[in-house]
Amino acid sequence: MMRKMNVAIVGATGAVGTQMIKMLEDSSLPLGVVKLLASKRSAGKQLSFKGEPQTIEELVADSFEGIDLALFSAGGGISAKFAPEAVKRGAVVVDNTSHFRMDPEVPLVVPEVNPEALREHHGIIANPNCSTIQMMVALEPIRQVFGLKRVIVSTYQAVSGAGNQAVEELKQQTREYLAEKPVSEWTADILPSGGDKKHYPLAFNALPQIDVFAEAGYTNEEWKMINETKKIMADDGINVSATCVRIPVITGHSESIYIETEKTATVEEIKALIAKAPGAVLEDDPSQQIYPQALNSVGKKETFVGRIRKDPDEEKGVHLWVVSDNLLKGAAWNSLQIAETMYEMGLFE
Amino acid sequence: MMRKMNVAIVGATGAVGTQMIKMLEDSSLPLGVVKLLASKRSAGKQLSFKGEPQTIEELVADSFEGIDLALFSAGGGISAKFAPEAVKRGAVVVDNTSHFRMDPEVPLVVPEVNPEALREHHGIIANPNCSTIQMMVALEPIRQVFGLKRVIVSTYQAVSGAGNQAVEELKQQTREYLAEKPVSEWTADILPSGGDKKHYPLAFNALPQIDVFAEAGYTNEEWKMINETKKIMADDGINVSATCVRIPVITGHSESIYIETEKTATVEEIKALIAKAPGAVLEDDPSQQIYPQALNSVGKKETFVGRIRKDPDEEKGVHLWVVSDNLLKGAAWNSLQIAETMYEMGLFE
Structure with missing residues (x-):
């Protein structure tokens, strides 16, 4: 059995980030540490995860040390800068922005449609547009x-x-x-x-x-x-x-x-x-x-x-x-479903 | 020159009827009597026409005595019953309901598109659906x-x-x-x-x-x-x-x-x-x-x-x-534009 998974949510205070927290609370993934990351402005504020208060941390490259899965939803610019940093530190990134979607090296996945594309990933998987x-x-x-x-x-x-x-x-x-x-x-x-x-x-x-x-x-x-x-x-x-x-x-x-x-x-x-x-x-x-x-x-x-x-x-x-x-299947749920599908396919091992 | 035209608005209190009154106020038609007709419930209430108070009358068959133009927008059932009564009394009916639209004897007219169809009328002209x-x-x-x-x-x-x-x-x-x-x-x-x-x-x-x-x-x-x-x-x-x-x-x-x-x-x-x-x-x-x-x-x-x-x-x-x-070109304005076009074509003479 795999060790527990450490998960980071990037953009935790946004419309999609809030739903990502909910989807993660309900997830079947074996969770270890859960980090809520956002801009400096939101850092220090508290959100709740599974009923426990959780302090939002400022997003920096080293935020991803020890992270297995990073769910990004904080705008294309943030993904462009920090997704490679997360991958460099060993995380799998599921990115909800449009930044990497048309990159031929990046699978673009709806788990009901093309889960096999996940096997071709190089650290980043793109979540398609909501519509x-x-x-x-x-x-x-x-x-x-x-x-x-x-x-x-x-x-x-x-x-x-x-x-x-x-x-x-x-x-x-x-x-x-x-x-x-x-x-x-x-x-x-x-x-x-x-x-x-x-x-x-x-x-x-x-x-x-x-x-x-x-x-x-x-x-x-x-x-x-x-x-x-x-x-x-x-x-x-x-x-x-x-x-x-x-x-x-x-x-x-x-x-x-x-x-x-x-x-x-x-x-x-x-x-x-x-x-x-x-x-x-x-x-x-x-x-x-x-x-x-x-x-x-x-x-x-x-x-x-x-x-x-x-x-x-x-x-x-x-x-x-x-x-x-649009916030669930269109964003937060599809992102988490990608992660769960990868877990079931053994792609985190 | 033609004598002045007597006009009746059927359904004067409705969303479209209210706009028909406005369109008629701005119209180039030479107006004589203007009658505002509605159900018994609204009869006796007052609306204004060109700044003058105007009492709403209850719609009955004889309302159309002496009327040249009747603009209907009070539901298909009312048009089915009263449009023939208006025609029988010599009025031209422009009907905003769907009741007569597909009747092969009734022209269905958008003046920018098929004004010539107006020449084939037998007393009733249908105003198409707003959309x-x-x-x-x-x-x-x-x-x-x-x-x-x-x-x-x-x-x-x-x-x-x-x-x-x-x-x-x-x-x-x-x-x-x-x-x-x-x-x-x-x-x-x-x-x-x-x-x-x-x-x-x-x-x-x-x-x-x-x-x-x-x-x-x-x-x-x-x-x-x-x-x-x-x-x-x-x-x-x-x-x-x-x-x-x-x-x-x-x-x-x-x-x-x-x-x-x-x-x-x-x-x-x-x-x-x-x-x-x-x-x-x-x-x-x-x-x-x-x-x-x-x-x-x-x-x-x-x-x-x-x-x-x-x-x-x-x-x-x-x-x-x-x-x-949708209330103007989709209904009230197109209806009145039909009447104005007929007037210009000499179809009221």
Whole structure:
């Protein structure tokens, strides 16, 4: 039996870090030391782990001495600088930022889809983008049986994916709306993207920008969905396009997904595949108004799939509505699930 | 010159009716008598028209004696019963409900797209569904030059499309959220569809159901977008599919639209077409974070189009983001614009 595992959480005070702590509390991993790391600003503050107070330490390179597993979620810059330091000291890094995702040396893993890619790691494993992960859980079982030629996705993404400050900003705007302040006076300093020049209100609005704009009129978030899908499914031949939109939801990403399969599938065949797919839950009964909802997904690890129906004209076209907790399967849970899967595969030995 | 026109608004107290009054106040039509009609419950109450108090009358068949133009927005049942009564008494009816839309004897009109269809009327003209209208304004200029083979749309629809009570319900849920009431205790008696069995909260949620479910797993709202598009564009060969979703926005429908054209178009060619299209406004500059937003559309008659970009793989595939005030171009303004267009075409003489 392996000795106990020492685990570090980098970015422990963030929206995802907080959920990583919860997921680690529930984990089947044999835990030794658990270190909560954050910036100097948060160092010294206390959080609780399994009911015991735990002091947050300032992140430095030597924080990773003796650490077996480091879960990073503190921004791409922090991962770029400190993930190699953690690896140098013998830790396996599961990185929730986009920094290493498209690095050909770094596996990009959704455990339900491509766990075997974990065997190729060189110390760092990348956790895919939140909106990509839940789409993979829903589409992989279909791809395995019917093939996948094309994906067109429009997202309805929650604000917690932009961090705790963005959540507070949405709440503040909501209060300002109810107090009948004119929109021009609402607080708007963060969204749609903290790193961009202009900021717009999200309350009672829909913002078709997540992350910054990149080539060909697509945002980085859209390119992430396009490129990560091909890498995770290990098939550059799948045509993917995405429109990523932030809506006034706190937690729970929803996605309207259109796919074209290689072979014709019936709705019943697809429902049967989803019903037995790992990590997926079929919620699909129009006669009873049963379909996935963001509010219902909060706090759950699964990806919920419904509104499955054929395109009216395209024989191999199918539409789906896919919802998951963006902080859990989209981030903290998938990261920890990667670690648990590696443990079960003997990759920590 | 024609004598002055006597106008009746049926459903004057509703979310759309209120906007019809505003549109009529600004209209170029030569107005005579203006009658505000509603149910017995509202009769006797006062509204204002051009600064003058105006008493609401109870809707009865004889309300239409001497009326030239009747604008209906009081539900399909009211239109079914009273529109023929209005026509019998010599009025032209512009009906905002879905009741007559697919009747082959009834023109279904977006004035920017198919004004000539107005000449075929037999007393009733149908105003299309809100989500259909703005899509038509954006796509018709493209169709005229490059042809249109296929449309896949995912909507982000505002709650005012479901009426004033639904707006109040969303506000109430929002207050309950801010007061930290558990979701299970939020008020939810109307949405997603007043006429359906189950009701769900919309605040901080996305509901993939608008109107009730119909054949093949699609909702009525989705079938409206599919069928109305073909009728308005007078082309059954266009393949259309829709996923209609309600989000917590008060006013302003947004749409993520994917199209495939017959001939290949560049982004610049499409932008140039939208920039000069009637009723459309191009808002598309990613470098300046310029794109249509629901909050910015409120109170405006135009349809805003942006995020125009080619599909990464499909040469004839283009993505767009289209936003409009669902109560104005989606309902009250398009209805009045139909009447003004008929007046200009001499169809009231």
